[in-house]
Amino acid sequence: MEMPSHADEERRLLVAEIRRFVERAVLPAAQQLEHEDRYPSELVEELRRLGLFAATIPESYGGLGLDLLTYVQLIEELARGWMSLAGIVNTHILVAALITQYGTEEQRQRFLPVMAEGRRRGALCLSEAEAGSDVQAIRMTAMRDGESYLLNGAKLWVTNGVHARILAVLARTDPQAQPSYRGMSLFLVEKETPGLHVGRTFAKLGYKGVDTAELVFEEVRVPAANLLGGVEGQGFKQAMSGLEIGRLNVAARAVGLARAAFEDAIRYAQQRRTFGQPIAEHQAIQLKLADMYTEIEAARLLLHEAARKKDAGGRCDLETGMAKLFATEMCQRVTLEALRIHGGFGYVKEFNVERYYRDAPFMLIGEGTSEIQRLIIARQLLQRYALDEQPS
């Protein structure tokens, strides 16, 4: 068959182009933008021009129609340059995927071509001050009022909360529903809607340059036509399915960031000399390098396998959960090892390793903590390996 080789070839060219972009435009700028915690408007414009915001949107809606296996490799390249950039792409692609998969035809026509163009980008609003891992505890309400809904509440940790223009917001349409997730719905809310404003933004340990915001909704009137899929009560399931793509993205970021740390470390290890030879000659350093690279490769394989599974259709909590868990925990270890290899230089801001080390922990938390991933994985396993009959 000719198709797979064509797809592989195209994927390789696309990934190579993003790598070139990272080397030309991201690597020279990342360190300074990061230290200044500045939104990278110019780089975002370049991402837009390159087509990153159109990546997985179907061609029939103005996108590039790329599969997730390609997408995660593009994200790895971006994150190798600067992890934050991949975060700017993530919620946009995630919201576009929700609309593609669950939106009505009218919603797809209305939102996707605009999103593919990349000027109006997406953000996902799930967490609240008292609902993070426990999404079912959200308090935001959406009450039907004629041909619209009135949204009230506040969302926390909204990545791209300041710059995004199309928000997917999880709210309770039926506060009495039992279990509560059955009473939740997702709404597509345009940022300019009256009553919606940015409450505050957060200064963070890492993941800088990207806006992480609190969004406050006060009597925000949203047309009923913006209820994702047009049917109430589907929001929780829709959001959880969207998070699978978010988890692929975060796992890809972890692989990219870890690769950056490894590449810096192995270069430095051959330059830095102690006891009369490059430290790369010392077994203590070699053992680290070997483990780092092996773990990165393993994470990448898990990631690609999960992306393939998701491309093939259907839910894949188990695979995306394992990829996200392993890749992000691996990234935490690898960035720390890279820092150790750099010694004192790894701890100062002149070196990128210091940034990598601060960026890594974000991924242990974003799109579901490692603990939540383990629970997801375990639940899937217990279903898969369920005994035919309960032991007495």
Place this chain on the structure above:
Amino acid sequence: MKIFVCVKQIPDPNTVESKLDPATKRLVRTGVSLVLDPGDETTIAAAIKLRDSLGNSELTAISMGPASAQEALRRALAMGVDRAILISDSALAGSDVLGTARTLAAALKRENPDLIFCSTESTDGYTGMVPGAIAEFLGLPQLTFAREINVEGTKAVIKRVTQTGYEVVESPLPAVVTIASGSFEAIYPTMKGIMSARKKPFSQLSLSDLGLDPSQVGEAGAREQVLSIGKAEARAAGQIIKDEGNAAEIIADFLQRHQLL
């Protein structure tokens, strides 16, 4: 108008340290990462700009090289070139300036071009002689070192870079034009451009398609002989000027002495 741009695939100057094979005295081109010559990217950008300003024109990239050179042409297509021609034949291996120009000229002749763009020189061999030889084979005028190019009626008009500025030079069409490196802003392909490149016309020609005899090209037809190769002298250390109030003056004098001001 039918516009052509001659391009070349070379060892990536950003990642590959150029090596000469002591036996063949040629640049090592196997086992290294190959890319579209970055100089050609500027030339392609110039050609695209002209095509777009003229309207109703077609831009074709043409290259002589092994099968792998397809990739360089695909990149040209991704940048916005309309179609591509690769001339590939095992008998072309070892071609010198003469053989390369003869082959490219033979392919170009079939197409009746109005304008042929070339880079001033390639970023690997640096002979800078192929464009002139193509013009000679085709019996066309050649305009060199262009930093700007326009078509006015049946003439090509360029701004030709000189040591002190530029001169305006014109010639009747068809003509060969070489572009001064770095004169045009680079065009970076978009992902959409890369994906649509595959759908653009791509033809591959062999020597027999061009009616060329293998004895005229490649190793067999080479008239150029590399007698010896040697290491370039290491660059001398620069001069450090300490500013004691007159540094600007010293620098200005230095630049003037080298006719850079």
